[in-house]
Amino acid sequence: MSTQGPELEESLGSLQIGEDDEESEDSSDEGSEDSSDEEAKLPDSPWRGLYYGDDIKRMISHTLKGWCSHDPKPKIYIVTPFIDEEGLKMVKRAIGSHQMALYTREEQKQYNKIIKLKTIMTGIVSRENFAQLRVGIHEIEDQKHYYHCKFVAAEFPDRVEILMTSANLTSTHFMREQIDSVQQYDVTPEDFEEIYLQKLKKHSHDYEWASTETASGEDKREQQKKRAPYAPTRQGECYSCGEHGHYVKECPKADCNRGGEKVQLENQQNGAPPSPQQSRMPYRSYQNRMPSRAPLNWRPSQGPVLNRHTVGRWPPPNHSDQKVGPSQPTKPGAVPARVP
Known part of the structure; x- marks a missing residue:
């Protein structure tokens, strides 16, 4: 009895271990299938031609992850005139804690609105995530040249791998309905510095981090409440x-x-002349001015006495050849008699 007990327990233990191994193998197979499905979503290489926006997003993300897996890690360049929260999150998830050199515009236009780059970066990336951040001017009229190129690149000691595309790193260009071009190629570090970076540096400047920080002890709302200096x-x-x-x-x-x-x-008390605005119109005395509405007891040099029926009529009709007698009460509708 005592000898059969341990043997039975060992056999049961071996069966349990075998079942666990089978489950682990099944889970590993599922993980490999998921990874293979993700790889299957990528277009076939080499990448040259037109692709849909959602495919381009996966292509850029896959390329950035592959570059950051190298040891030593290369210098990552992100060049795009327009970038939004979705594009910046995609880049941050792909490179992780690795620093990048971003070339973009200081003001982004989204849905007919101008948005500052600081607003887009808030909560996604910080100053420590950038090896270099250079921005260009949004208004084309303020500069002679501006760049509209889009590519991501990785600078290795012996080569520079470039993924050129016509898509911006925005949600509108990552849609299925959007179609853009993609091309992948390599150049030498010398050509990359001369042909690419030097031209970009001419039409961009370093991002001023200090200008985006609020004053110490003051909130942004408190700054907006302050009255601007009179201009x-x-x-x-x-x-x-x-x-x-x-x-x-x-x-x-x-x-x-x-x-x-x-x-x-x-x-007036100091005897100073009136101000220029007061002296524009000529001064008219009360006697010389023409009233806009004659009073009831006012009589001109010629003409009848104005009554309530003739007030406001100017000039009054000329009845110099007729004499007006004293007013007498008359019946309604009767014409008053005139004095010959």
Whole structure:
């Protein structure tokens, strides 16, 4: 009894070990099948021609992972005028902690909106992820030349491998409906420096990291709440302070609401001439001015006395050949008698 017990346990243990081995083999086979499926999704090499956007995304990601697996690792170059969050995440997942040299534009245009490069990089990459970051100007009118090339490259000691494409590293170019060109080739390090990098350096500059950092102890919202310094934008003259470039309503002084009247009163008391804006129109006295609406008791040199029926009519009709008698009460509809 005692001898059969251990033998039976050993046989059962061997059976369990065999089952575990079979399960591990099955799992390894499944993993190999998954990896083979991923490799099958890639187009056949050599890569030369037109490909769909989702295939190009996998081609770039696979190429970057292969370059970073070398020892020693090469210097990775990412050159594209437009890049968004999806393209930057794809590059970050492919290269991991390896540094890269990125050439792109400082302002990105997405869905008819201008977005800063800092906004795209926030939460994805940091300054430590870049061996070099050079940016170009978004506005074409501000520079003589601009670059619109897109490629990824790896600089080895004896060669430089380049994957050239016409697709931007954006989600719109990684769609299935988008078709772009791809070509893979090698050049020497000397040719890569002379033909590629020197031209890119002429039309780009180092990214200013300090300009993207907020002041110490201040949040970005607090900076936006601060009033910007006054900048005159007009050619007029303020009669409140006498300065050019703004009007009295835009006067930066504290007493701008009543400053005009205050200054005019001080000028009159000191005997100073009126301001240029006040002296543009000729001065007219009360006696010489023509009223816009005559009062009821006002009578011109000629003509009848104005009543409520003739107020506002100017000039009044000329009835110098007729005499108007005193007003008498008349019946409704009756014509008043005239004095001969």
